[in-house]
Each structure stands twice: as structure tokens, then as C-alpha cells.
Amino acid sequence: MEKILIIDYGSQYTQLLARRIREFGVYSEVVPPNKKLNLKNVKGIILSGGPNSVYSENAPVLESNMLKLDIPLLGICYGMQLIAYNMDCEVKRDANGEYGRTEILIEKKDELFNEIPDKITTWMSHGDSVISLSEGFEPIAKTKNGIIAGFRLKSKKIWGIQFHPEVRHSEFGSDIIENFVLDICKIKGDWSLSNFIDEKIKEIKNKIGDKKAIIALSGGVDSSVAAVLVHKAIGKNLKAVFVDHGLLRKNEPEEVKRIFKEMIGLDLITINAKEKFLSKLKGVSDPEKKRKIIGEEFIRVFEKFAKENDDIEYLIQGTIYSDVIESAASGSNTSVIKSHHNVGGLPKEMDLKIFEPLREIFKDEVRSTGEILGIPKNILYRHPFPGPGLAIRIIGEITEEKLKILKNVDSIFIETLKENSWYNKVWQSFAILTPVKTVGVAGDSRKYEYVVSLRSVDSVEGMTADWSRIPFDILNQASNRITNEVSEVGRVVYDITSKPPATIEWE
CATH class of the missing domain: 3.40.50.620 (HUPs)
Incomplete structure (x- = not known):
């Protein structure tokens, strides 16, 4: 079976990249950088991103013959910097780097950017930057502040991009991967x-x-x-x-x-x-x-x-x-x-x-x-539930009392979503019991009870997620029921943090 080989340099998105490739019916295999490569049926190679600098001690390296292969090669983030570093381009350590959504300008209508708009928003996560190219390379994309966001070696089928096309925050990311996999590597999509x-x-x-x-x-x-x-x-x-x-x-x-x-x-x-x-x-x-x-x-x-x-x-x-x-x-x-x-x-x-x-x-x-x-x-299509269960949704020590509180709160939240036909509209919803207590009022009396957080996210594969825009009246209904029916809870908050920078679970 024809396949794309992904060399894993440690990016948290490496397997997500493999997932994106499979969406085109193409089999992808992830291997560590120190593994002896079996190139049988390999139609293209992608070098993943990673947390290292090319100048770091014990940083993973590029195999010496990788740049000599007659197979299309794409470097992403750290993979791009590795190609540049090994081909005498200038890579600079930058204390600030670029992180999060970054707008880039497509300077050359290359095969990799076929039918991609001239200006797109991408997801960046890098410290080092490629600041100048050696002979034979040409820049094909830059950020608004002039950092090289993409290059190509004209004499070979070698590309490098500084952003992560596999992350859904990158506009046209799937199209860029598809251009490389199907058009440049010319691979059949027969995996299922x-x-x-x-x-x-x-x-x-x-x-x-x-x-x-x-x-x-x-x-x-x-x-x-x-x-x-x-x-x-x-x-x-x-x-x-x-x-x-x-x-x-x-x-x-x-x-x-x-x-x-x-x-x-x-x-x-x-x-x-x-x-x-x-x-x-x-x-x-x-x-x-x-x-x-x-x-x-x-x-x-x-x-x-x-x-x-x-x-x-x-x-x-x-x-x-x-x-x-x-x-x-x-x-x-x-x-x-x-x-x-x-x-x-x-x-x-x-x-x-x-x-x-x-x-x-x-x-x-x-x-x-x-x-x-x-x-x-x-x-x-039940919402995902972690193996450690409610143990990681109770912040701090676990007790039977806290378990009882959280089970009741979580049940009310899920019931409310189902009653309002929202359970199947979101990917995962749950409650978290915090160790914090706050002052409240019940009747004419002062209360000092727990704070719980409701959490709901939209995702496909769990590697990235956005917080769910559940209507306020549904959240209000859940909050009212929780504070009325679970006496140990005095305040309800809603978590509006996406992944990244947060993880889906709190612990």
C-alpha cells in the first residue's frame, strides 16, 4: 500500500497530521527520527514540528541522506528549520518567537499553495526562524513582519513551511496538505x-x-x-x-x-x-x-x-x-x-x-x-469520559462527599443539554468541582459553598478543541437547577478556554 511517511520530531500535532492525511484516503505512518527507514511504497516524507531548537544540545537531527532522496519532502516548523540548517540557510534563535494565529502572505503561487488565497491565517508555534536562504532556495510565503513562512528548493521537490497546516486553526491547512499528498506526491487514496x-x-x-x-x-x-x-x-x-x-x-x-x-x-x-x-x-x-x-x-x-x-x-x-x-x-x-x-x-x-x-x-x-x-x-456518540473518571474532575483530594456532589452536578448539566437538544451538538460536556468556596445567600442566610465549573467543547479528534457556544438561557437553566438542587454548590461558572492553550480536562 502506498503511504506517506511522517518523521516525528516531537510535535504534539504529529498524529493529528497523520489523521489529516487519512482524510484523503491515504495511509500515513509515523516513525521516530532514529529509526532505519523502509522506503518501500513511500511516496512522500513529512518532517514534523517539535519542541527543540536546531541549536539545542541533543536536538534530533536529519538523516544525512534524507535530502538526497528522490521523494517529495515537506518540513513543518522544526522540520523546516532542520532542512534549512542542513542546507546552509541561516536559522536564528528568537527569544520571542511566534505563537498562535498568524497571518501570512503567499508570495509565489507554488504547487504547494495551489488555489490558496494570497493572504491566510495560520497557526504558528516556534522560537527559531529561518531568516535567510542559501542558493537554490526561494521564499514562497512570509509573515506580515517579514519572517519566512515557506520556502522551496527549486532543483528538488523539497518544501518547508513554518506554520502547522494540520491544526484546524490554520485556514486552508487541509488544502495545503492535500496539495502535497495528492498532487505533489501523486499517491492513490485507497486506504479506509x-x-x-x-x-x-x-x-x-x-x-x-x-x-x-x-x-x-x-x-x-x-x-x-x-x-x-x-x-x-x-x-x-x-x-x-x-x-x-x-x-x-x-x-x-x-x-x-x-x-x-x-x-x-x-x-x-x-x-x-x-x-x-x-x-x-x-x-x-x-x-x-x-x-x-x-x-x-x-x-x-x-x-x-x-x-x-x-x-x-x-x-x-x-x-x-x-x-x-x-x-x-x-x-x-x-x-x-x-x-x-x-x-x-x-x-x-x-x-x-x-x-x-x-x-x-x-x-x-x-x-x-x-x-x-x-x-x-x-x-x-456518548461524550468521551476519561479512564480515571471523576478523579481528575475533582480538583484536589477526592472524598465520597465530593464525588456525590460532582455526580449530581454533572448529571444535571447533561440532563439540561439533552432536554434542550444540545447534547448531540457538542463534542464533550462535563462539570468540575473546584476546591474553592465562595460566599452566597440562601433566603436570609449567608452561605459558604463550593464553586463548580461547567465545561463543554467542540472537536473532531480531541487534539484541538474550541469551547462550545451554548446559549445563555440553557446555561442559566443548568446553573439554577444546580444551585437549587445541590445544596453544597453556591456558584456556577462556565469555562471558555480552548485547546490549546488549555487541555480539555482540567487535570
């Missing part, structure tokens, strides 16, 4: 999720075979799709285990049991581990420690179950691409944002072998995969 499913089922059969596996089923989209996919491959050799750790949404355990026993027909085993998890989390406020504790405790619960059923060898997890990226598991150069319980939260030593059938695809692709597999839409 149906291909992925067929290949993954073969892989599961080959890897697990007649051995037994268990899956950590949470009732969320990812674990649901992973369960059905693996079940298709190994049938009764998969046991679905639902761990009630006490950190789920209101009435979630009962709903999970109903859906997966009655609607999907999986043999579901429930383990009540509330007391164990909450005792381990007692007194813990640091979000990374919470994630690590929950990740380890999950594994210990499953190991205990596996020992009681000693023929089980594999633990299936619903890890997806965005989990891997944010846990910095996709490349050694990636800056850690936060660890996920099913990636960075796993203990180093464990008896079960981990298998993650969805780790190469994004949330929207997971949902599409689920539709192909025949999973009901009311499961697939």
Missing part, C-alpha cells in the same frame, strides 16, 4: 477504516490466537469498540470485565451492565472495587499521582482476576492515538502534557500482556469503526 478493521482482526488472531484475554470495559466509546473488535476476532476467548471504582458518573454502573448484557450480548463480569480505589486515593491531590494510582490499581484488579482465571494472558485496552500523544508515548522527543491511565499510568512490572487494538486511530475514526462493526449509535 474497512481496510483497518480487516487487518486488525487478522493481527488479533495472529497475536492472541487461542489464548484468553480480558478487556477493561468502561462503557465509554473506546473500550466498547475495542471489545466488539476483539470479540469478532477471538469470540468467547474474550472476557469483558467492568470495574466499578466509584469514580463513574451517576447511575453509570447500572447503565453499563444494561447496555452490554442486553444490547450487545457480551459476557460481562462486574467487580466492585470502590473501597479499594478510594482508600488508595485518600489524601492525594496531585493529578499525576491520581492517574498513576488509578492506572496501577486497575492493573492489580485485573491481575487478581487473571490469577483466579489462570488461562488469561492478555489485557485489552481502548487506548487511542490522542491518549498516546498526550502521554508522550509516540516518540521520545514529545513534551509530556499529562499521562493517561492506560498509557503513562501503567506500572512498569505487570503479569498481563497489553494489547491496544485502537492505538493507531483517532476518536472520530473509533466512532466510524464502531458504526462499521454495528455498535448502536447511542453508545458510539
Whole structure:
């Protein structure tokens, strides 16, 4: 199969770039910079961005033969600077850099910018800048303050751009990627999720075979799709285990049991581990420690179950691409944002072998995969819910009282959205219990109660997100219900921060 190879220099957007390419029906593969390249069927190479400077000690380098290959090459951000640095152009360290939305001017109608307007807004995130080009290069785009935003080596099919076209904040970003992938690399668009499913089922059969596996089923989209996919491959050799750790949404355990026993027909085993998890989390406020504790405790619960059923060898997890990226598991150069319980939260030593059938695809692709597999839409289009559950939506120490408060607040918010036909208009909505208390009034009495924040975002794959413009009257309705029905809450606020600069979850 023809493919585009992406060399990952540590950008948080690298896998997002791979996702954009797949939108054109083109298979993309992400590899670290130190891996020996297999160029079979490779029709184009993209050098990703990254957090380093080309002048930094131990900064990742460009393979010496990369610029000699007769394959189209595109450098993005750090990738552009690497090309320039290795081709005797001048790269300057800049203390200020450029970050966020930046307007650029297209100076030359090159193949890369075919049918792109002369002026577009792009997403920049860089410190170093290419300030002059060596012989053979020509600038094809600049920022308003004169910084080179794009260049081309005239004698070869080599391009560099300083902005991130893969981020949705970049106007015409997908068009620029499409120009490179389809027009310059001349690749066929014959990759699909149906291909992925067929290949993954073969892989599961080959890897697990007649051995037994268990899956950590949470009732969320990812674990649901992973369960059905693996079940298709190994049938009764998969046991679905639902761990009630006490950190789920209101009435979630009962709903999970109903859906997966009655609607999907999986043999579901429930383990009540509330007391164990909450005792381990007692007194813990640091979000990374919470994630690590929950990740380890999950594994210990499953190991205990596996020992009681000693023929089980594999633990299936619903890890997806965005989990891997944010846990910095996709490349050694990636800056850690936060660890996920099913990636960075796993203990180093464990008896079960981990298998993650969805780790190469994004949330929207997971949902599409689920539709192909025949999973009901009311499961697939539930809002995402983090593996650590409400533990990372309670800022600070977790207590049973705080869990009760947050479950009630979250339930009211979701109910209000559904009643007003807004639940399916947004990507993810939830509530956060802050450790802050403020003064309020109830009747003629002074109150001193918790502040909760409501959070709702619009996204496609979870790598970038914008805050949802929910009508004020709906937010007002949710706020009134929360403060009237949950006596421990005295103030409700709404989070209007996008990703970036924030993450979707608060912890």
C-alpha cells in the first residue's frame, strides 16, 4: 500500500497530521527520527514540528541522506528549520518567537499553495526562524513582519513551511496538505477504516490466537469498540470485565451492565472495587499521582482476576492515538502534557500482556469503526469520559462527599443539554468541582459553598478543541437547577478556554 511517511520530531500535532492525511484516503505512518527507514511504497516524507531548537544540545537531527532522496519532502516548523540548517540557510534563535494565529502572505503561487488565497491565517508555534536562504532556495510565503513562512528548493521537490497546516486553526491547512499528498506526491487514496478493521482482526488472531484475554470495559466509546473488535476476532476467548471504582458518573454502573448484557450480548463480569480505589486515593491531590494510582490499581484488579482465571494472558485496552500523544508515548522527543491511565499510568512490572487494538486511530475514526462493526449509535456518540473518571474532575483530594456532589452536578448539566437538544451538538460536556468556596445567600442566610465549573467543547479528534457556544438561557437553566438542587454548590461558572492553550480536562 502506498503511504506517506511522517518523521516525528516531537510535535504534539504529529498524529493529528497523520489523521489529516487519512482524510484523503491515504495511509500515513509515523516513525521516530532514529529509526532505519523502509522506503518501500513511500511516496512522500513529512518532517514534523517539535519542541527543540536546531541549536539545542541533543536536538534530533536529519538523516544525512534524507535530502538526497528522490521523494517529495515537506518540513513543518522544526522540520523546516532542520532542512534549512542542513542546507546552509541561516536559522536564528528568537527569544520571542511566534505563537498562535498568524497571518501570512503567499508570495509565489507554488504547487504547494495551489488555489490558496494570497493572504491566510495560520497557526504558528516556534522560537527559531529561518531568516535567510542559501542558493537554490526561494521564499514562497512570509509573515506580515517579514519572517519566512515557506520556502522551496527549486532543483528538488523539497518544501518547508513554518506554520502547522494540520491544526484546524490554520485556514486552508487541509488544502495545503492535500496539495502535497495528492498532487505533489501523486499517491492513490485507497486506504479506509474497512481496510483497518480487516487487518486488525487478522493481527488479533495472529497475536492472541487461542489464548484468553480480558478487556477493561468502561462503557465509554473506546473500550466498547475495542471489545466488539476483539470479540469478532477471538469470540468467547474474550472476557469483558467492568470495574466499578466509584469514580463513574451517576447511575453509570447500572447503565453499563444494561447496555452490554442486553444490547450487545457480551459476557460481562462486574467487580466492585470502590473501597479499594478510594482508600488508595485518600489524601492525594496531585493529578499525576491520581492517574498513576488509578492506572496501577486497575492493573492489580485485573491481575487478581487473571490469577483466579489462570488461562488469561492478555489485557485489552481502548487506548487511542490522542491518549498516546498526550502521554508522550509516540516518540521520545514529545513534551509530556499529562499521562493517561492506560498509557503513562501503567506500572512498569505487570503479569498481563497489553494489547491496544485502537492505538493507531483517532476518536472520530473509533466512532466510524464502531458504526462499521454495528455498535448502536447511542453508545458510539456518548461524550468521551476519561479512564480515571471523576478523579481528575475533582480538583484536589477526592472524598465520597465530593464525588456525590460532582455526580449530581454533572448529571444535571447533561440532563439540561439533552432536554434542550444540545447534547448531540457538542463534542464533550462535563462539570468540575473546584476546591474553592465562595460566599452566597440562601433566603436570609449567608452561605459558604463550593464553586463548580461547567465545561463543554467542540472537536473532531480531541487534539484541538474550541469551547462550545451554548446559549445563555440553557446555561442559566443548568446553573439554577444546580444551585437549587445541590445544596453544597453556591456558584456556577462556565469555562471558555480552548485547546490549546488549555487541555480539555482540567487535570
